[in-house]
Amino acid sequence: MRMDKLISMNLLHGLLVAYLGAIVTIKAQWVIDDDGCRTPDNGVGRCLLLRECDPIVKYIDSAVSPTSVAKETLKSYVCGVTGGAIKVCCPYSNKIVVATPSTLAPDPAVTPELENHQKALKCTTPSASAGTCVPVKECQPIIDFIRNSSPLSPPDVQILRSYQCIVDNSARVCCPDSNFVIPSSKNPNNESPPDVTNHRNIGLLPMECGPVLSDRIVFGNKTLLFEYPWMALLNYKLAKSGSTDFRCGATVINDWYILTAAHCVVSRATLQLVSVRVGEHTINTDPDCEEVSGNRYCADPVQDIDIAEVIPHPRYDSKTLENDIGLIRLASRINSAVDSVKPICLPTTEDLRNKNFENAKLTVTGWGITETDRKSLDLLQVNVPVVSEEQCRKAYEKTEAIVTRRQICAGGINGGDSCNGDSGGPLKVIAYHNNDARFVQYGVVSFGPRFCGQDGFPGVYTRVDYYMDWILDNMKP
Numbered sequence: 001m002r003m004d005k006l007i008s009m010n011l012l013h014g015l016l017v018a019y020l021g022a023i024v025t026i027k028a029q030w031v032i033d034d035d036g037c038r039t040p041d042n043g044v045g046r047c048l049l050l051r052e053c054d055p056i057v058k059y060i061d062s063a064v065s066p067t068s069v070a071k072e073t074l075k076s077y078v079c080g081v082t083g084g085a086i087k088v089c090c091p092y093s094n095k096i097v098v099a100t101p102s103t104l105a106p107d108p109a110v111t112p113e114l115e116n117h118q119k120a121l122k123c124t125t126p127s128a129s130a131g132t133c134v135p136v137k138e139c140q141p142i143i144d145f146i147r148n149s150s151p152l153s154p155p156d157v158q159i160l161r162s163y164q165c166i167v168d169n170s171a172r173v174c175c176p177d178s179n180f181v182i183p184s185s186k187n188p189n190n191e192s193p194p195d196v197t198n199h200r201n202i203g204l205l206p207m208e209c210g211p212v213l214s215d216r217i218v219f220g221n222k223t224l225l226f227e228y229p230w231m232a233l234l235n236y237k238l239a240k241s242g243s244t245d246f247r248c249g250a251t252v253i254n255d256w257y258i259l260t261a262a263h264c265v266v267s268r269a270t271l272q273l274v275s276v277r278v279g280e281h282t283i284n285t286d287p288d289c290e291e292v293s294g295n296r297y298c299a300d301p302v303q304d305i306d307i308a309e310v311i312p313h314p315r316y317d318s319k320t321l322e323n324d325i326g327l328i329r330l331a332s333r334i335n336s337a338v339d340s341v342k343p344i345c346l347p348t349t350e351d352l353r354n355k356n357f358e359n360a361k362l363t364v365t366g367w368g369i370t371e372t373d374r375k376s377l378d379l380l381q382v383n384v385p386v387v388s389e390e391q392c393r394k395a396y397e398k399t400e401a402i403v404t405r406r407q408i409c410a411g412g413i414n415g416g417d418s419c420n421g422d423s424g425g426p427l428k429v430i431a432y433h434n435n436d437a438r439f440v441q442y443g444v445v446s447f448g449p450r451f452c453g454q455d456g457f458p459g460v461y462t463r464v465d466y467y468m469d470w471i472l473d474n475m476k477p
Contacts, residue, residue, distance in 0.1 A: 037089035040076045040334040041097045045089040046430055046437075047079040049359075051124055053090035054351075054432045059098075072099035074079060092212060092430075092437040123174040128164040130231040131174040133165040139175035193353045201472040202303040202348060206210045206254055210345035210439035212430055223379045225281055225290040225299055228365050228439075230344035231379060232278045234259050234328075234424065235304070244274065246375075249366045249425030250328070251441055252278055255336055257475055258328040259346075260424035261444050261462065262316035265326040273310065276328060278303050282368065283377045288340075299340035306331040311474050313467070320402040324446040325462045326424075327474055343439045344426060345433045347465040352440060354465060357386040362410055362429050362442065364459075366422030384411035384427075387458040395457050401447060406466040408443045410456035427461045 001116065012391045037047045056077060056176070060070065076099060080087040102317075125131045136142055142163065152160070163173045196202060213227055235250040248264035258276055265273060279302045281288040289298040311327040336342055347353055367376050392409030403409065408427060427443025443461030464471075 035096075035340045039089050039091045039093075039097070041095075043091050043093055043095070045079075045091040047087050049130060050086045050088050050091045051130070053077075053088050055091060055094045055096050056088050059096045069099055072095075094435075114444070121165075123165050125174050125176050126159075130177045132177060133172045134175050135451070136173050137208070139173050141176050142173050181433065193347070193463075194469040195350070195353070196348055196468045196472055197350065197470065199472045201475050202255055204257075204472070204475045204477065205346055205348060206343050207241075207434045209343045210428075210433065210441075211342055212437050212439060221380045221382055223365065223381050224279070225288055226339050228379065228381070229279070229340050229342040230439075230441075231280065231365060231425070232260075232276050233280055233283075233367065234260065234264055234273060235275045235277060237274050239270045239272070246277070246283070246367065247271065249445065250276065251426045252341060253346060253471075254333060254343055254475075255334045257332055257382060257462075258330065259426075259441070259444065259471070260326050260328060261446055262312040262324045262326040263318065263321075263446075264424040265310040265312050265328060266316065266318070273307060273328075275304050276330060278305070278334055279338065281379050283338070292352045300335075300338040303335060303341065305334065313470065319400045321447050321460070322402055322404070322406070323462070323467075325444055325464075325467050325470075327471065329476075344428065345431075345438045346468065346471070347431075347440055347442060348468060349433070353468075354431065355431075355442070357408065357410075357429075357442070358388070360386050360429070362386060362408070362427050363426050364410075364422065364425065364445065366425040366445070368422035368425070382411075384459065386410045386454055387412060392458055392460065396460075401460070405461050407446065408461045408463050409458040410443075410461065411448070411455055 037045050039045045056074065059073070073096065074088070076097070077088040077090075078086060079089040102256055108470055117403070123131045123133045134194065142160070144169075145160070160173075163175075164171050165174045176226075210230070213224065230252045231464060232250040234250055235244050236247050237244050248260060250258045250260035250264070253259045279300060281299060289296055307328055308331040309329040311329070313323040313325050315323045349354070350359045363381055363383055365379060365381045367379055387409040389403060389405060389407075389409065392407075393403045395409075395412070396403055410427065410444045422445045425445045426441045427445065428439045428441045430437050431440045432438075433440055442464055444451040444464060446460050446462045448459035449457035
């Protein structure tokens with residue numbers, strides 16, 4: 001984005017913040033679920049931070065200046081405010097309805113409060129989170145960074161420079177609006193996900209993936225038939241009884257490969273991984289059926305497929321639980337032509353890599369242990385809030401587990417979390433992939449507290465974008 005467009009976007013965002021008194025009264029009918037919303041033309045969207053909504057960002061980018069039309073158009077999509085950052089109802093259709101002259105209200109008078117808001121321009125930090133351009137002495141994260149990193153190395157100086165912004169010809173810093181620890185260059189975890197745009201095997205991941213049922217809104221934790229068609233179950237033979245049981249979750253990433261956790265595929269004396277099931281929704285019925293508006297719909301029969309090869313990450317550590325990710329190559333090809341089996345998208349592009357999920361909610365799905373300590377027969381879902389890396393480290397500091405940037409921590413709120421039976425399952429979010437809104441998998445369920453949904457102990461998920469090179473390296477046609 002050119003600098004003049006970035007300034008236009010910041011100006012529009014700053015002006016919207018000045019109008020917060022009018023904006024925060026959001027129409028109740030907009031709220032569909034935790035993240036769902038209705039757009040001005042009564043379409044379906046997802047309530048996201050302004051900077052995360054590609055259609056609106058592109059609309060702002062195309063605007064020559066923050067005109068009344070642009071401001072009113074943007075205001076019509078507002079669905080909330082988080083930490084001073086505007087959230088907009090991002091349409092799944094990618095269509096932006098521009099405000100008409102008849103709907104425009106006169107610009108408010110320039111008040112001292114508005115001038116102050118214009119001076120304290122909103123900005124985006126290098127980690128892609130919302131911030132405010134303020135003097136260095138007013139930014140606690142920067143002050144903490146300088147204290148913790150002294151003496152500053154040349155890379156640390158570069159990190160500081162990356163936060164610099166200019167307001168009224170005075171140098172300031174883009175200070176994160178929420179509690180965020182700026183990583184020092186001395187931190188070995190200060191790394192970015194690999195760029196796999198030109199990887200030799202990138203073509204093995206399908207472009208048609210992660211379909212979103214945008215016209216069907218679900219309340220509660222039950223899922224709809226065909227809603228998450230990439231879900232898979234790993235079937236194990238039990239050494240003691242000789243019977244089989246599903247013990248881990250996983251995801252379909254193409255017609256031959258399944259993505260899961262390393263701890264689900266490493267050899268164990270008591271368990272032998274024997275097959276993978278795809279196309280499942282309700283475990284004790286086959287086929288699975290559902291009634292919608294008086295019509296009965298049924299899925300194709302489940303597919304139980306033998307395993308050709310298991311590939312745990314070579315640096316998986318069962319004590320520290322680092323690098324808890326693995327692949328399974330199937331012995332025969334998945335039939336993904338049916339509605340009940342489709343691959344999920346992975347974060348392969350520059351826009352999808354290294355996303356900042358601060359203050360976001362992501363979705364976990366699985367057949368795991370419920371609050372009654374029994375496995376669910378139905379596929380369930382839960383939205384979990386992301387927890388900062390620092391907070392997550394503190395939660396597990398008395399254990400052998402190591403928390404790094406290569407993981408995402410989420411949940412830790414009583415009653416809402418992934419559980420043991422969900423191991424290897426996906427943590428995902430709707431994002432723009434191949435010019436469409438699709439589900440993209442960002443995490444693999446790794447570990448958590450002994451009791452699910454325990455306050456203060458978030459679930460820990462292996463972060464997929466940091467392992468995209470390893471995933472592609474180990475795939476073959």
